[in-house]
Amino acid sequence: MTEIRTIHTLLVANRGEIARRIFRTAHAMGIRTVAIYSDADADMPFVREADRAYRIGPAPSAESYLKIDAILEIAKRSNADAIHPGYGFLAENAAFARAVGEAGLIFVGPTPEAIDAMGLKREAKATVSAAGVPVVPGYDGADQSRLVEEAKKIGYPLLLKASAGGGGKGMKRVDAESELEAAIASAKRESKQAFGNDVLLVEKYVENPRHVEIQIFGDAHGNVIHLNERECSIQRRHQKVLEESPSVALDAALREAMGDAAVQVARSIGYRNAGTVEFILGSDGSFYFLEVNTRLQVEHPVTEMVTGLDLVREQIRVAEGHPLSIAQSEVRQIGAALEARIYAEDPDQGFLPQSGTLLDWHVEDELRVDSGVESGSEIGIHYDPMLAKLITHGEDREEATRKMIRALRSLSIQGIRNNREFLIRVLEHPAYRRGEIDTHFLQRHPVEAEPADPTTGAILAALWQHEQRSAKRAVLPQVPSGFRNNPRRGQDVRFVLDESTVEVVYTHDGRDPGRFDVDVQRGDAATTHRVRVLESSGPWIVAVVDDARVRARVLEHGDDTYVHLPGEGISFAFRVEPRFPDASAAIPTGGCVAPMPGRVVQLQAQEGDRVTAGQVLLVMEAMKMEHTVTAPHDGTVRQMAVAEGDQVEADALLAVVDADGDDC
Ligand code: ADP
Ligand code: ADP
Ligand code: MG
Numbered sequence: 001m002t003e004i005r006t007i008h009t010l011l012v013a014n015r016g017e018i019a020r021r022i023f024r025t026a027h028a029m030g031i032r033t034v035a036i037y038s039d040a041d042a043d044m045p046f047v048r049e050a051d052r053a054y055r056i057g058p059a060p061s062a063e064s065y066l067k068i069d070a071i072l073e074i075a076k077r078s079n080a081d082a083i084h085p086g087y088g089f090l091a092e093n094a095a096f097a098r099a100v101g102e103a104g105l106i107f108v109g110p111t112p113e114a115i116d117a118m119g120l121k122r123e124a125k126a127t128v129s130a131a132g133v134p135v136v137p138g139y140d141g142a143d144q145s146r147l148v149e150e151a152k153k154i155g156y157p158l159l160l161k162a163s164a165g166g167g168g169k170g171m172k173r174v175d176a177e178s179e180l181e182a183a184i185a186s187a188k189r190e191s192k193q194a195f196g197n198d199v200l201l202v203e204k205y206v207e208n209p210r211h212v213e214i215q216i217f218g219d220a221h222g223n224v225i226h227l228n229e230r231e232c233s234i235q236r237r238h239q240k241v242l243e244e245s246p247s248v249a250l251d252a253a254l255r256e257a258m259g260d261a262a263v264q265v266a267r268s269i270g271y272r273n274a275g276t277v278e279f280i281l282g283s284d285g286s287f288y289f290l291e292v293n294t295r296l297q298v299e300h301p302v303t304e305m306v307t308g309l310d311l312v313r314e315q316i317r318v319a320e321g322h323p324l325s326i327a328q329s330e331v332r333q334i335g336a337a338l339e340a341r342i343y344a345e346d347p348d349q350g351f352l353p354q355s356g357t358l359l360d361w362h363v364e365d366e367l368r369v370d371s372g373v374e375s376g377s378e379i380g381i382h383y384d385p386m387l388a389k390l391i392t393h394g395e396d397r398e399e400a401t402r403k404m405i406r407a408l409r410s411l412s413i414q415g416i417r418n419n420r421e422f423l424i425r426v427l428e429h430p431a432y433r434r435g436e437i438d439t440h441f442l443q444r445h446p447v448e449a450e451p452a453d454p455t456t457g458a459i460l461a462a463l464w465q466h467e468q469r470s471a472k473r474a475v476l477p478q479v480p481s482g483f484r485n486n487p488r489r490g491q492d493v494r495f496v497l498d499e500s501t502v503e504v505v506y507t508h509d510g511r512d513p514g515r516f517d518v519d520v521q522r523g524d525a526a527t528t529h530r531v532r533v534l535e536s537s538g539p540w541i542v543a544v545v546d547d548a549r550v551r552a553r554v555l556e557h558g559d560d561t562y563v564h565l566p567g568e569g570i571s572f573a574f575r576v577e578p579r580f581p582d583a584s585a586a587i588p589t590g591g592c593v594a595p596m597p598g599r600v601v602q603l604q605a606q607e608g609d610r611v612t613a614g615q616v617l618l619v620m621e622a623m624k625m626e627h628t629v630t631a632p633h634d635g636t637v638r639q640m641a642v643a644e645g646d647q648v649e650a651d652a653l654l655a656v657v658d659a660d661g662d663d664c
Contacts, residue, residue, distance in 0.1 A: 002220040004321040005106060007031055007082040011075045012050070013096075014086025015065060016372030017388060018296075019046035022084050025312040034078040036071060038064035040380045046372065052078055059382045065089045068096050072103050082106035082319060084312075088384060091295040092119055092166070108319040110218075110273045110294045117269045118292035122163040122201045128289050131268035133261045136280065136288045138203035150202055151180055157205035160184060162191030162198070166293070167384075168238030169194045169624060173205055186619070189601065190626045206288065208438045209280035211235065212247050214262035215303045215311075218271040219318045225328045226259040226266075227309070230276075230302050233437045234426060236351050237625075241419065242426065243299035244338045245306045248397065248435035249281060258287055265292060274300070274315050280439075298341070298389070301370060305337035305393040337393045338400040340408065340423050342371075344385040347422035348449070352595055353385040353623040359415030360539075360555050364566055365407045367392055379416055381597050381623055387418065397435070401427055409569025412553050414562040421449060424569060454495075454502050455520050457563040457572040459531060460541050460552035462493040462504040463516065465561070467536035490519070495561065495574035502574070506531070590638070590657045592629050593650075598622025600646045605655070609637045617655050618642070635659040 010026050011034040012019045023033045023046065035050030040059035047053045054074045057064035064070075066089060075083060083100050085091040085108070094115040100107040109115075118124045122140045129135045138158070139150035151158055151174070160183055162170025170191035172183040188198040215227040231247030232240040250258070262277035276297045278290040300311045314325060344354045358377045363369050371388030379385065390407050394400035408424045425447035426432055432441070490505040502522050509515035518529040535542040539553045555562040561574045602619040605611055611631040618640075620627045631637075639656040642648060 002321045005081075007106060007108075007316060007320055009034060009078065009080045009082070010108070010316070011036065011071070011078060011080040011083045012046075012086060013065065013071050013083050014089055014091075015041055015383065016044065016046060017370050017386065018086040018088075018298075018372075020049055020372060021370050022086065022312055023049050025310055026084075026316070029313060029316060031316070034074070034080050036065070036074055038382075040378070040382055044372065044377060045374050054078065059380065061089065061382065068093075068099050071096075072099060072105075075100075075103065075105055080105065082108055082316075084108040084315070085295065087293075087295050087298060088167070092293070094119055106319050108273070108315050109296075110271060110275060114269045114271050114275075115294045118275075118294050120163045120197075120199070121161060121165065121291050122199060124291055125201070125289070127268065128265050128292075131264055133265055133289045134287065136203045136206060136290070138201060140201045144199060147184055147200060147202060148180060152177065154202055154204050157207075159203045159205045160187045161201050161203060162187060162195060163201055164195035164197040164199065165191060166195075167624075168235075170200075171238050186626060189619070190621075193601070193621060193626075194624050206280050206282060208440050209233075209282055210247070210249050210438050211240070211278065211290075212249065212258065212281045212287070213276050213278040213297075214258055215297070215300070216262050216266045216271060216275045216277055217311075217314060217318070217324060218266055218273065218275075219324045220272055220321055221323045223324045223327070224263050224266045224271060225324060225326070225331065226262050227303050227307050227331055228333055229255060229258065230297075230299055231437075232299060233439050234432075234441055235439050236442050238439075240299065241341050241343070241423065242338065243302050244336065244397065244400070245302045246333060246336060254285060254287075261287070261289070265289065273318050274311055283438075298386070299339050301368060301389065301391040302337045302339045305368070305391060306333050306335060308332055308334060335393055335395050336397045336400045337391065338397075338404050339389050339391045340404055340427075341386055341419075342388045342390065342411075342413070342423075343419050344379045344387055344416050345419055346417040347419050349595070351419070352627075353381075353625070354417045355379050355381045355385075355597065355623075356416045358387070358413070359557050360412050360553070360562065360564070361387075362412040362553065362564075363390070363407065364410035365403070367403065367407050383623075385623060387413075398433070401433065405569075410566040412564035412566070412571065414555055414564065414571065414573070415557065421570070422447065425449065452568075452570045452572075454497050454572050454574075455522065455527060455529075456545055456550055456568070457552065457565055457570070458493075458495050458497075458502040458504050458520060458574065459506075459518050459529060459545060460543060460550065460565070461495065461554050461561050461563045461572075461574060462491075462506060462518075463531065463533055463543060464536060464541040464552065464554040464563075465493070465556070466491065466506070467533060467541065471536075493576075495576065497572060497574055590632060590635065590659055591653050592617060592632065592655045592657070594620065594648045594652045594654055595627055595629075596622050596650050598627070598648065600642045600644055600648060600654070601626070603640060603642075603644055605631075605637050605640070607637050607640050611635065611637055611657060617657070620648075620654075629654055631657045633657065633659045 009032040033050045035053040036056040090096040094112040098112040160172045192198040210233045218224040232243040234242035276293040279287045281287045345351045368391040392403040490507045495502045506516045506518040514533045532544045553564045564571045598620045
């Protein structure tokens with residue numbers, strides 16, 4: 001008999017969205033919660049939502065969320081009897097799980113032995129392969145000096161993977177032998193930086209596979225079940241952005257075969273608690289083991305929606321020593337569920353992570369939103385740029401997809417570039433709708449944005465501002481206003497959108513206060529509109545523009561006016577005047593600037609060097625990813641403005657390359 005150890009107080013050794021998610025279930029189970037937070041997170045929602053919260057240290061994870069001793073110290077001070085690691089950070093760190101156990105606390109997760117067995121991809125592949133589960137062909141031996149030679153045997157394309165890797169980091173596709181050595185060096189650096197371990201493995205690159213994973217669950221009573229699949233093929237940078245269940249690629253027989261293989265993997269290591277066995281699935285139905293994620297997965301809500309289970313509750317119960325609440329035969333698969341990850345990243349710039357202030361975060365539809373942020377949150381450079389996840393459920397895939405598109409259209413995110421519109425374009429793609437997806441979907445179908453017509457947005461922004469001023473004048477009649485109460489003379493507002501100008505001239509209809517005649521000038525195009533403002537309160541304005549009733553959410557910040565049209569699903573960031581003098585004007589010809597704030601990890605060229613266009617000048621590291629900065633053209637390096645180890649701001653000048661033929 002396994003003894004039952006009831007959890008009274010749970011410390012979550014994590015942050016953001018997943019900390020909130022765990023608190024929600026813990027509170028519903030009557031469990032007290034404890035948060036830890038870094039200086040960067042003191043104002044984040046998860047800190048307020050915990051019953052107690054303790055500062056753990058400065059912003060960098062190494063000095064805060066990764067400090068095992070400090071976490072255990074807080075657990076002791078707060079009388080916690082259990083620790084949930086969330087995902088990322090220490091979630092798959094066996095030493096942490098062990099230290100938690102040795103401190104007499106319950107680790108809500110698998111045993112340290114299971115984490116160890118699956119923690120390194122290299123060893124994990126060997127273990128599951130011995131248990132008869134198919135793995136991707138490649139080199140997973142211990143001898144790192146053989147990487148080059150083994151790679152040559154495997155052939156191209158191949159994939160270098162950090163053995164300790166996760167989240168797509170430290171992974172490099174190599175297409176030709178000439179790229180191999182540089183790719184190995186880069187993957188090792190990235191892996192060392194992110195995981196403190198630079199062991200790599202080499203795999204044959206499987207062309208156009210699907211990523212299909214099986215949720216597993218084990219308890220201390222020897223029960224192991226699987227909770228069916230999630231398909232996570234829509235990825236960028238080997239990282240998931242959309243996940244769904246069921247997968248259109250699985251029939252009952254394949255589901256059973258993959259489920260059985262996953263359970264076999266779990267049994268071979270005596271797995272307890274929640275875990276995920278990841279596979280890639282070829283178009284011929286052959287599947288290969290990738291890795292086991294020995295933790296709760298980011299996309300676990302998808303499984304919760306189709307099975308009706310609360311996986312965090314199940315984790316807590318199992319950690320207390322209870323048997324699993326259901327048997328394999330009782331696992332349900334109800335309808336279809338879809339998750340979309342909202343990232344602070346710019347899809348137009350290779351999904352470059354973004355930092356800044358989230359000025360607006362507002363979801364309208366009733367749906368499950370697992371979010372770590374709120375309006376006003378600072379999105380820093382220290383942690384993962386995922387802001388939130390939206391989860392929808394429907395009778396079938398089409399319904400879940402439709403609901404997701406609607407929710408994404410209604411979502412207002414302002415102040416920080418993000419992938420909201422990108423996700424809508426993916427979900428609207430006919431190939432996506434037909435279920436024709438694999439991990440290269442985004443390379444094959446680059447879903448590029450067509451610039452949206454800003455006319456309605458500009459009209460509503462201008463009239464919203466007008467209504468705001470009118471409201472202010474009504475309260476404080478002496479407040480001077482740019483508004484001239486002269487029905488004959490038009491009020492003129494100029495918005496700058498990217499490089500172009502949208503000019504809105506509106507004239508009040510003298511008799512009817514809500515009515516306006518509006519002229520919009522955009523480049524050479526001029527249009528005229530009849531508008532009736534029905535309502536304006538807080539950030540909202542509702543108006544009939546020509547013959548359609550539309551609604552907008554408007555926000556002013558400094559010189560910027562942000563407009564979101566939930567019905568149209570589009571947003572605009574208008575600027576009244578260019579806020580800063582053009583930053584590019586200050587950059588010399590041939591200058592390379594930092595794409596984002598970060599640290600210079602390696603210089604690969606020196607002043608005076610001859611370089612060719614596209615040649616790597618230096619490597620930066622930001623948000624746990626490496627970014628290379630390359631020469632803009634053939635020429636000579638005139639200046640290296642930074643040194644290895646330098647911390648630089650976005651747009652900081654890094655290097656200058658004089659083009660051949662320039663005599664400056
Ligand atoms: P995988 O790609 O291995 O299936 P997930 O997509 O579930 O794993 O998550 C990838 C990894 O990215 C996690 O292990 C974690 O390290 C990191 N990660 C993603 N989102 C966050 C977040 N919001 N907070 C902390 N870490 C995160
Ligand atoms: P991580 O730990 O970063 O999640 P995984 O091994 O789980 O690393 O792989 C992440 C993703 O990379 C997979 O979902 C898949 O898209 C891709 N991938 C991994 N291995 C291969 C391979 N051998 N061939 C092709 N794609 C692969
Ligand atoms: Mg993975």
